[in-house]
Amino acid sequence: MIKLLALDMDGTLLNSQKQLTQPQIEAIHKAIEMGVKLVLCTGRMLPGVKPYFDQLGLDAENEYVIVNNGCSTHQTSDWKLIDWAELSPDEIRYLATFIPESEMQLTLFDEEHYYVLEDEPNEHSRTDAHLVFVEPTILSMENATNQSRHLFQAMYVGTKEATDAFESNYADLLRKDFDAVRSQDVLLEILPTGTNKASALKKLAEHLGILPEEIMAMGDANNDIEMLEFAGLSIAMGNASELVQSLADDVTDSNDCDGVAKAIYKHILQQ
Template sequence: MIKLIAIDMDGTLLDHNKKIPEDNIIAIRKAAEAGIKVVICTGRMQSGVIPYFEQLDFAGHDEYAILNNGCSVHHTSDWSLHSYSELLREDVALLAKASADYPGVYLTFADQINYTVLENVVPDLVAYDAGLVFTEAKPVNLGTVFDNRPIFQAMYLAEKSVLDIFQAEQAELLSKTFSTVRSQSYIFEAMPKGVTKASALAKLSADLGYSPEEVMAIGDADNDLEMLAFAGVSVAMGNATETVKSIAKYETSSCDEAGVARAIETYALKK
């Protein structure tokens, strides 16, 4: 019996127009009404999740959200922190050193409220990405980046061709100290070592008394791989990468065809 459903956002809960299909909303509400915990599990920061979560309208249910690719877990009733992992000053210094010789690679950070970039002014690409999570990026330096603590995660943003070179030359070194993932063509992320969506999901499941066999996860991208491997019921979206499809037990329809709703109906609410 499924007691918790972990749902990725972009390319999963959201269609390609960044909207939640109505069928997904209906199915998620039915799951919550059936007593199943519904956990949004995303790389987004808090500001990029709340407007969508409000559309789900859980009517008093206290759910959870795993944000920042597993760095923070929140109670959705008031968005207080349930648990979190953070980057330290020496981590930020190492991350800054890694990108120092790469013009066009911008090091950004997410805390609970702020989206910051280690630059004198906010580059257009960073401003664009901040807009996707309904906030504005702020420039910081190594002396001011920790004015707002904790810092959950870091992201390197760059045009794809530039980021390809950076990743090829720096990913192996960075992965010795951080959990890293290329989450989008223009984003390479670095979290505290050992932190992934799966690590946060495993801890939350244990806190709630659920075994992996009672967890269902739905995702589409490589930052969902560990989460899908953890869950007893793993579902790849129809638009998922081939790597995701290869490890998931099941496949649903695409994000533009309310694949989340079909998965919930088939694997969580089935009699």
């Protein structure tokens, strides 16, 4: 019996226009009425989640969201940060050493801010920040390393060509000290080692007394792979890559055809 539904957002719950459709909302409500707990698990930062959570129209008491690709978990009643992993000052300094050798920008995230380290935001940083309803802010190295804020994760952001070259040149080296994942063409995400959506979901499930086999997870991208492997029932979107689809227990319709709702009706509501 499924007790927890872990949902990625972009490419999964949201359609290509970054919209949450009514069929998706209705199916989620029906699952919750059966006692299933919903946990949004996303690479987005918190400001990019709150408007969609409000649109879902759920009772915020005792609900949770996992954001920043597993770096931070919030309870939705007051959006309090209840669990997190963060980059150390030394790790931030090290990540910055790769910038002069590339055409990329280094971005960093706390609970509310999308920071660009010591540089004017480029086109791709601005576009990515606007997707989560914030403006990018320039952050000095001094302020990034003074430990006055939690900086959960970093991203190298640039053109697709620059990101391809950066990943080819440096990803293997970075993966010796961090978890690195290419979730979009124009960015490479850098997480504290051992941190991903699955690590955060595992901690939350243990807190809630829910077993992995009682979890259904849905996603479409490389940053969903660990979560799909952790869950007892894994569902890939029809728009997911061949790799993600090959790892899942089932493949539903695409995010533009309400694939989440169809999977809920099939596997949870059994209709």
